[in-house]
Amino acid sequence: MRRIINYAPSPGVALLLGAAPFVAVGMFYLAASDARLAVDAADKLMPGLSAFYAQMSRLMTRVDPAVAQPLFWYDTWWSLSRLLQGIGWSALIGIVGGILIGFIPFLRATFEPLIFALSLIPPLAVLPILFIAFGLGETSKLVLIVFGIAPFIVRDVVLLVAAIPREQIIKAQTLGASTWQMIVDVVLPQALPRLIESVRLSLGSAWLFVIAAEAITAEGGLGYRIFLVRRYLAMDVILPYVVWITLLAFLLDYALRKLSAAAFPWAKLREA
Amino acid sequence: MTEIRFEKVWKEYGSAIVLENVDLTLADHEFLVVIGPSGVGKTTLLRLLLAQERPTRGRILLDGAEIAAEPTADRGVVFQRYSVFPHKTVLANVMLGPQWAGSPLLGRLFGARRRALRERAMALLDRVGLAEHAKKYPAQLSGGMQQRLALAQSLINKPKVLLLDEPFGALDPGSRRAMHVLVRELWEEQAMTIVMVTHDLMEAFHLGTRVVAIDRPRRDPQAPERYGATITSDFCAKPRIVRDSFRFEAARLRAAAEREADAPFLTRERD
Numbered sequence: 001m002r003r004i005i006n007y008a009p010s011p012g013v014a015l016l017l018g019a020a021p022f023v024a025v026g027m028f029y030l031a032a033s034d035a036r037l038a039v040d041a042a043d044k045l046m047p048g049l050s051a052f053y054a055q056m057s058r059l060m061t062r063v064d065p066a067v068a069q070p071l072f073w074y075d076t077w078w079s080l081s082r083l084l085q086g087i088g089w090s091a092l093i094g095i096v097g098g099i100l101i102g103f104i105p106f107l108r109a110t111f112e113p114l115i116f117a118l119s120l121i122p123p124l125a126v127l128p129i130l131f132i133a134f135g136l137g138e139t140s141k142l143v144l145i146v147f148g149i150a151p152f153i154v155r156d157v158v159l160l161v162a163a164i165p166r167e168q169i170i171k172a173q174t175l176g177a178s179t180w181q182m183i184v185d186v187v188l189p190q191a192l193p194r195l196i197e198s199v200r201l202s203l204g205s206a207w208l209f210v211i212a213a214e215a216i217t218a219e220g221g222l223g224y225r226i227f228l229v230r231r232y233l234a235m236d237v238i239l240p241y242v243v244w245i246t247l248l249a250f251l252l253d254y255a256l257r258k259l260s261a262a263a264f265p266w267a268k269l270r271e272a
Numbered sequence: 273m274t275e276i277r278f279e280k281v282w283k284e285y286g287s288a289i290v291l292e293n294v295d296l297t298l299a300d301h302e303f304l305v306v307i308g309p310s311g312v313g314k315t316t317l318l319r320l321l322l323a324q325e326r327p328t329r330g331r332i333l334l335d336g337a338e339i340a341a342e343p344t345a346d347r348g349v350v351f352q353r354y355s356v357f358p359h360k361t362v363l364a365n366v367m368l369g370p371q372w373a374g375s376p377l378l379g380r381l382f383g384a385r386r387r388a389l390r391e392r393a394m395a396l397l398d399r400v401g402l403a404e405h406a407k408k409y410p411a412q413l414s415g416g417m418q419q420r421l422a423l424a425q426s427l428i429n430k431p432k433v434l435l436l437d438e439p440f441g442a443l444d445p446g447s448r449r450a451m452h453v454l455v456r457e458l459w460e461e462q463a464m465t466i467v468m469v470t471h472d473l474m475e476a477f478h479l480g481t482r483v484v485a486i487d488r489p490r491r492d493p494q495a496p497e498r499y500g501a502t503i504t505s506d507f508c509a510k511p512r513i514v515r516d517s518f519r520f521e522a523a524r525l526r527a528a529a530e531r532e533a534d535a536p537f538l539t540r541e542r543d
Contacts, residue, residue, distance in 0.1 A: 170324055170343050171422075171425075173342060175369035175425070175429055177372045185372070269358075
């Protein structure tokens with residue numbers, strides 16, 4: 001009998017084991033839903049598969065007169081565009097700010113405490129200020145996302161830049177590099193893989209801010225729809241939307257991971 | 273011609289004195305090895321020469337002029353680790369220096385200049401035995417190969433002085449011996465000055481033409497930080513006159529060999 005930590009599942013078994021909890025949760029839900037529907041056929045809290053199917057096919061295909069397209073895709077488009085814009089701006093601020101602050105001592109002394117303070121402010125607490133300052137439109141939502149995740153990304157990049165071995169920077173100088181050349185050829189390429197990592201880690205918070213902003217006011221969006229139909233106890237909309245948001249988050253994460261592996265083959269080597 | 277002079281150099285951190293009164297003149301084409309116990313200030317000496325740190329008193333002169341206040345291209349360096357850029361291929365690592373010098377904004381050369389540089393870099397890689405690894409990343413190389421890459425990367429810039437900070441410290445004995453041979457040969461070929469720091473006495477006398485030991489000549493048990501290290505012995509390991517006569521002899525043999533066109537037993541062998 002070996003110690004339990006020395007038993008590892010084969011890849012096939014690992015896949016099965018990983019899938020099992022999902023199947024179990026699904027089965028449990030269906031069983032519970034059946035039980036409730038058997039008692040009350042009009043139960044709204046745990047709709048069955050047929051109800052999900054009917055509702056979702058309606059949302060996905062029927063053109064909503066108010067927005068002139070199916071609501072599901074309309075909502076998805078809104079939320080994704082907010083999310084991607086927010087992440088894009090945050091990544092840009094993160095990489096530019098992070099490198100400048102991390103690499104240039106005077107900038108670091110000036111801005112690092114500020115970034116640290118900003119990253120401590122709970123973004124949702126300033127949401128009212130943003131709505132007051134930027135109006136109820138898209139700007140305030142974008143600012144919320146950027147405010148929520150950019151300081152984190154900046155700090156992460158600053159830490160990475162500071163962690164580049166001093167020897168490399170000295171070596172670059174003995175090869176005649178200027179500050180600009182070191183930023184472009186030494187620091188930036190080494191910071192990019194980490195930037196993608198930090199964006200992946202911030203995806204969860206970014207979704208949180210998108211949905212929080214949409215819950216309060218929006219023209220459309222996944223979070224907006226969930227909070228709108230909440231008052232009708234429309235679980236047949238809410239649950240599929242949550243699953244869809246999860247799936248989108250997973251796909252974004254997966255795409256970023258693949259992008260990082262394809263664009264920075266050397267980064268994987270270093271970990272090995 | 274490259275001459276390095278330390279003029280009464282001191283290095284202090286607050287009240288702690290690391291180096292005191294270091295006076296040294298190093299002639300052209302010397303291979304200076306600095307030895308001494310751990311933590312005594314060998315690396316500090318090298319950092320001063322690199323201008324990674326500044327002396328608190330005294331001056332360091334390179335060819336009569338005080339060295340720049342920051343690391344510059346006239347002093348190349350190879351550290352024990354982290355001397356190469358992990359995100360660039362072997363060839364790109366070697367091409368960096370001239371690309372930076374030739375293109376301030378983009379750091380890239382194009383067209384004929386790029387091809388010429390590429391050829392130079394490949395020749396140098398071939399010289400250090402890395403030509404077939406040109407497309408790999410440093411993480412795919414062994415420790416010894418990474419150090420050879422670091423050497424090639426510095427040498428392409430033709431620095432006046434090459435500084436080596438325990439460059440073989442992390443290598444296994446086999447690659448260490450191979451590196452010794454390579455460094456000696458490169459030192460001969462490029463006719464440059466090398467300053468190396470090591471704590472390996474055998475290595476020091478095997479490679480160096482001049483070996484200096486630094487240590488703390490005085491100690492105050494109540495305040496050990498009050499006395500710094502300085503050069504305690506200075507040893508001419510391979511006198512210039514002997515080296516010169518070897519070189520003349522080699523040149524004479526080569527000339528003789530050229531006269532006798534078919535005399536393969538006289539051509540220099542490389543191990």
